[in-house]
Amino acid sequence: MTNLTLSFIIQDYGRTSRYFFCVALLGTLLASTSIRAQQLPPQLFSGMEGYTFLPDGTPVPIWGYGWVSDGFITLPAPLLTYTEGESVNLNFTNPSPESHTIHLHGLDVDQANDGVPGTSFLVTTGEEATYSFNANHPGTFLYHCHVTTTLHLTMGMYGMVLITRPDFTLHDGGPSYAQDIPLLFSDIEVATNLDPVGSYPFHEIRPDIFMINGKSGSQLEAPEHIIYFEPGQPLALRLGSMAYSRIVCQFPPELNATCYMSDGRPIPDPFEPTTLEIYPGERFTVLIDPDPNWDGTLPCEFWSMVDETLESVEDIYIRDAMLGVPTPTxxxxxxxxxxxxxxxxxxxxxxxxxxxxxxxxxxxxxxxxxxxxxxxxxxxxxxxxxxxxxxxxxxxxx
Ligand SMILES: [Cu+2]
Incomplete structure (x- = not known):
């Protein structure tokens, strides 16, 4: 597997087009556009006319963010990547019919750039804005809209932020690794997305689709969503949750996993997880260096936080790159x-x-x-x- 292909997997962590008739056809082209876009100053826009697709092909309406250069919104929103120490100006434009913001969840931003409407600012229809902050701490972070947060978030207005170091160490004095693997957990209640106006009261929203990087069930088996590794080249799993559910990841011993960071900071005593709980808004960075020839899954459970029902188990497929793409069956x-x-x-x-x-x-x-x-x-x-x-x-x- 080439570096280009690996970077495609990382950048393209979940993409959904409002122009869904042609998105698959143009997938490779758009992915390369996305990579180029992230080398320019990021220009996000918000939209309320997107779609995500369930494993059976059913389109479900979403709201979300996308790159201006691409012209479509995605679920989750585009991955934002910055380098430690970078002075960031995140440009945002809102052509959609409602106000939105960008809340930089867990990042060290000042109040004016925090994206909470009452204490920061709203970006109303037709407005542009810039969120400025210094990327002082490497780690795994999130972003989401903070307008009528429950609704705008469950409609799909969220994404991941990675702040990395050029030397591919997790943090100053931390372990080195080969690749970042963003893994963003979320869920939706299809009925809410079909009828957002009728979604009240919010506490009755009960998700029925459970996703990793916007994909669910059999979608995660597709070759482009499999994580390929090379033995001795650790992968940094960037785990974050925007789900209603409590996530429980069950780490097989063959992954040789070590958790080094939590909520954007180093853990004083890194530990080897067998299970890892992730509550809404939490992030963890876990290095894995799987056994050679390993081909298996990292099962992730979605538990209802209302009544502790196990709602779904979604699998992350991890495979030795030497084994190649699995034979279609x-x-x-x-x-x-x-x-x-x-x-x-x-x-x-x-x-x-x-x-x-x-x-x-x-x-x-x-x-x-x-x-x-x-x-x-x-x-x-x-x-x-x-x-x-x-x-x-x-x-x-x-
Ligand atoms: Cu919004």
Missing amino acids: ATNGIGYPNPTRDHIAWDNAQEIEVWNAFGVKLPAVQFENGILEVSEWTAGTYVARIDGGRAVRFVVTE
Whole structure:
């Protein structure tokens, strides 16, 4: 795996387009745009007309932030990365119909730049603003809108901030590592996002979709969301939660995990976690150096904080880079090639159902021996359900 590919995984920690018909097709292009954008002074905008996609392909409305240069909002919001000691001017523009702010959660900013409307400032429709602060402490942080916080946050207005050191040590005198892996936990109640006006009272919001970097369930198995490692090259898991739920990560011993930082500061006595609880707003930095040839998951439990029900277990897939990309199978629903121009295959698949981007089920498709013939199809995004199981998106090109 090349460094470029690894950086793609890191930068592209969850992207969702309002222009969802073409986003998959343009994914690689947009990812490179995103990387370039982060080398320029960041210019974020807020939007209220985005979509995220559930594992079955269902679009769910979101509000959020995006890069002005990209023109679309994402769930979670773009990853903001700064270097320790940097003097940051975060430019923000709000073309959306409601006021928003950026609260820099856990960062050492002064009150005027804190993004809490009553003590800082609102960014009203059509306004631009700059949040200024010094990135004095390396670590894992978060940001979110602080206007009617419960609603704007649950609609999707949140992201992660990383402050790193050029020498790839976690902090002054801290351990060195090879790559940052941002992992942002969150959840949504689909009914709220479909009807934000009817979301009151907020305490009755009960999430039903549980996400890591905006992805859930089978989406996390997709090759672009697998974390690849090279033995002896530790990865820094940047764990942060914007979820309603209490997160419990279950670390397999083969990951050889050590937790070094909490809430943006070094822990005096680093520890080797078997389980790690993450409450809403908390962040941890955990180095892993998995055993050679390891290919497994880091299960993350989502527990309701209202009645302590285990709501979901979402898996982070971690795999030795030497093993390459996993072989697509019908069981993980990943067809190949994708995008495609003439056909797409699901090994061992027996039956298929297909919908177009308008949600219209195609009455008849040519599907034999697990191969779907699409050479005569209109270019665009489609959703396929394989053997009545998981639904996946695929793209037919011109
Ligand atoms: Cu907002």
